[in-house]
Amino acid sequence: MALPLPHNTANFTCLDCSLHDACIPKYMDQTQLDVFEIILKRSRILHKGDYLHHQGDPVKSLYIMRSGAVKEYISSKAGDEQILGFFLPGEMIGLDSFHQESYHCSAIALETTTFCSVLIDKFEQLCQKIPDLQRLMLNTMSKVISFEEKMMLTACNKKADERVATFLISLSKRYQHLGYSATEIHLPMSRQDIGCYLGLSNETVSRIFTQLQKNKIISIQPKMIMVNDLTSLKEMSQECHIHKIIEHHIAV
Numbered sequence: 001m002a003l004p005l006p007h008n009t010a011n012f013t014c015l016d017c018s019l020h021d022a023c024i025p026k027y028m029d030q031t032q033l034d035v036f037e038i039i040l041k042r043s044r045i046l047h048k049g050d051y052l053h054h055q056g057d058p059v060k061s062l063y064i065m066r067s068g069a070v071k072e073y074i075s076s077k078a079g080d081e082q083i084l085g086f087f088l089p090g091e092m093i094g095l096d097s098f099h100q101e102s103y104h105c106s107a108i109a110l111e112t113t114t115f116c117s118v119l120i121d122k123f124e125q126l127c128q129k130i131p132d133l134q135r136l137m138l139n140t141m142s143k144v145i146s147f148e149e150k151m152m153l154t155a156c157n158k159k160a161d162e163r164v165a166t167f168l169i170s171l172s173k174r175y176q177h178l179g180y181s182a183t184e185i186h187l188p189m190s191r192q193d194i195g196c197y198l199g200l201s202n203e204t205v206s207r208i209f210t211q212l213q214k215n216k217i218i219s220i221q222p223k224m225i226m227v228n229d230l231t232s233l234k235e236m237s238q239e240c241h242i243h244k245i246i247e248h249h250i251a252v
Helices: 028-039 122-131 133-154 160-176 191-198 203-213 231-235 239-250
Strands: 038-042 051-053 061-067 071-076 081-087 106-109 114-117 184-186 218-221 223-225
Touching: 028 038, 028 122, 051 218, 061 122, 081 191, 122 191, 160 184, 160 191, 160 203, 160 223, 160 231, 191 203, 203 218
Parallel strands: none
Antiparallel strands: 038 114, 051 106, 061 114, 071 081, 071 106, 184 223, 218 223
C-alpha cells in the first residue's frame, strides 16, 4: 500500500488535497487560507535517496509532507548515524530547527516523495497576522517534542520485542489518522533503519518480525506489514501506556 501521489497541477489548491483534513489548512477560514496559499510552494518530486536538506544547511523553509516518507538522522564526526524519526504525509519537517540558523540533522527520502514548503520568514509574518495559526504551531511543536521524548524513553525501557511492537502500533495510529487501514502498515524504511531508530540490530528486528509472523500476529509482505491480531500487538507494546502519547501526537 504505497500511499498515492497527489496530483500536482498549476491549479492545485489545499482544498483539492486529500490530506486537507490532516494538515494546517483544516484550521483556517477561507480568507486565511487564501493568504496561506500565496506563500505556499508546491514541491518538486524527491526520489529515494534524494535529500530534502543536509545537516548544517541554513534553515530557510518548513516542509509539509504530501506523499511518501522521509527519515531524519544525525551523523557523528566518525560517520555513525542516529535516526531521529520518520515523517509521513501530513506531517511537518523542520519544526525542531524553527529558530536555529542551520538544520541539526539531515532529511532524506525513503521513497518517491512530494511536499509543500513555506519560507520561515513568510510563515512567521503570517502567524503574526493569524494568532490562531501561531497558537496552533506552538501547540504542534510542543506535541511533537513531547511525543519524540516519550517514545525514546518508552523504547529504552522496553524489551526488544516490545519496542518493535510499539513502533508498529505508532505507525498504525499515524496511518489511521490519514484515513488508511490501521492493520495495513506501509513500511518504507529498512530493517536497519528501524533497528537504528529503536536501538536494536537489524538482525534483531528481522528475528522479531519473523517470530510475530510465526505467531500469526502479522504477515510480512514487501514494504508492508499486515496486522492479523491488532489486540495481541497492542498487548505486546503495552499499548495502554503508549496510546495516550500517540493520540496526543496526531490529534493536532
